[in-house]
Amino acid sequence: MRGPCVPGYTCTLCRKCLLVKTLASGFWGAALAWSFLCASGAAVAASAPPVFVLNSLEANISVIDPDTWQETSRIPTGKEPHHLYLTPDEKSLIVANALGDTLTFVDPRTAQVQRTVRGIVDPYHLRFTPDMKWLITAANRLNHVDFYRWDGKDPVLVQRVATGRTPSHLWVDSRSSTVYSTMQDSDELVAIDIATQAIKWRTHTGAMPADVYGSADDKLLFVGLTGSDGVEVFDVSGREPRSIKRIKTGNGAHAFRATGDRRHLFVSNRVANTISKIDMQTQEVVATYPAPGGPDCMEVSADGRWIYVSSRWARKLSVIDTVEKKVVRQVNVGKSPHGVWTLLHAPR
Structure with missing residues (x-):
């Protein structure tokens, strides 16, 4: 995908x-x-699908043309859309409306609303299992994780797992065997067995854990500590998890996005107004980029050069050149922009 x-x-x-x-x-x-x-x-124009930015406090989506870098439309959603995820067949972008108890399905190529699924309780964050059998949601305000059977049509609730205080972000391993959830208000990381849909273990983390990301070999988990200044690394290869390192990145370490090479990972530092690039093998910061306005969720262009990040407090989408290490463009969006997505992105 071209840059600005x-x-x-x-x-x-x-x-x-x-x-x-x-x-x-x-x-x-x-x-x-x-x-x-x-x-x-x-x-x-025909080959460049839009960039989507969720405006959490306006209950809508900004649709941005990546050729002109202009907002072309706003799509209404349910209350408080926070995160979004592509269906396994890549035909729909699912927007999770936490306070609306709904999922909005949008065509990722045309930005047309396809349908709304109701009765999905408090879907704050969401993930599909790699085997495409389960859609899993985190009910942030209601303290549970839900398992929905997925057949490509409507999700069907099968199990509700009580987790403790404030499940935030989810990660599913490559074998579709375990889903991990951070607990932002009890400072914990929880592992749930997908086959039995029961909690396997829980462990303490640093302050206010947010996003979680797993290494390609499923051995390591990286947890952003929004209440601190870095990322905590857990070894989850054994029966019990072990905290093995804290990587100092910047105050308010929050959301992750893979760079596309299976080795490096971006983390947004919301308070420090920076984005750090982490080498997952050495567990060190190898680059830092400016990201004004409270950087939150990110997307990475297919060639890996551009970071598209929601500037949460500035009502903007910021575009960062990873070669020049500077912000090259900002696009006005709505209040409290959060999730960011485009179909042409770097491999996860």
């Missing part, structure tokens, strides 16, 4: 403009160039 078209950067369209400039000599050359540019622009 700003001075000093060359995008696909800019390279085409060089050809247009060459062709545009005389009337017929100019006409040919204009036809080429229009056709190319149409092709580019």
Whole structure:
């Protein structure tokens, strides 16, 4: 996916403009160039799915054109949309409306609302199991994790697991055997066996754990400590979890997004107004980027160069160039922007 078209950067369209400039000599050359540019622009527009930003306090979604970097529309949702996730067939983007007790299904390519599923209690965060059998949601304000059987149509509630105070973010291992949930108000990490849908273990963490991310081999979990200044690393390869390291990243370490190489991980530091890049093998910070306005959820472009991050307190989507290590664009969105997604993203 191309980056923002700003001075000093060359995008696909800019390279085409060089050809247009060459062709545009005389009337017929100019006409040919204009036809080429229009056709190319149409092709580019057709191939670039939108960037979605959830506006939690406005109950809607900002739809952003990644070619013009303009907000093109707002999609109404239920109350307090916080997180979103793609269905396994990649035909629908599911928006979880926590206070609306609903899921909004949106076409990730056209931004058209497909349907609304009601009766999903307090869906704050959500994950599919890799085997595509289960949709799992965290009820943040009601203290439980729900297991919904998934057949590609409507989710059916099978089990509700009481977890303790304030389940926040979920992670499912690659074998679809365990789902992990952070407990932001009791400072815990909980593991739930997916086969039996019962809690296997719980362990204490640092202050206010938020997002959680697992290494490719399922041996390590990285937990963002929003009430502290870093990421706690747990070894979960044995019968009992072990806290093995604290990585100092910045105050308010919160959300994760993979860089796409299966080794590195971005974490947003909401209070420090930075994003850190972590090497999961060495468990060290290898790069830091400025991210103003309370960075929260992130998306990474398919080529790994651009970070799209919701600036929670500034009502903006910020675009960060990971090569130049600077913010190159900000797009106005709604109140309290949270989840960010686009179909053309780096591998998870």
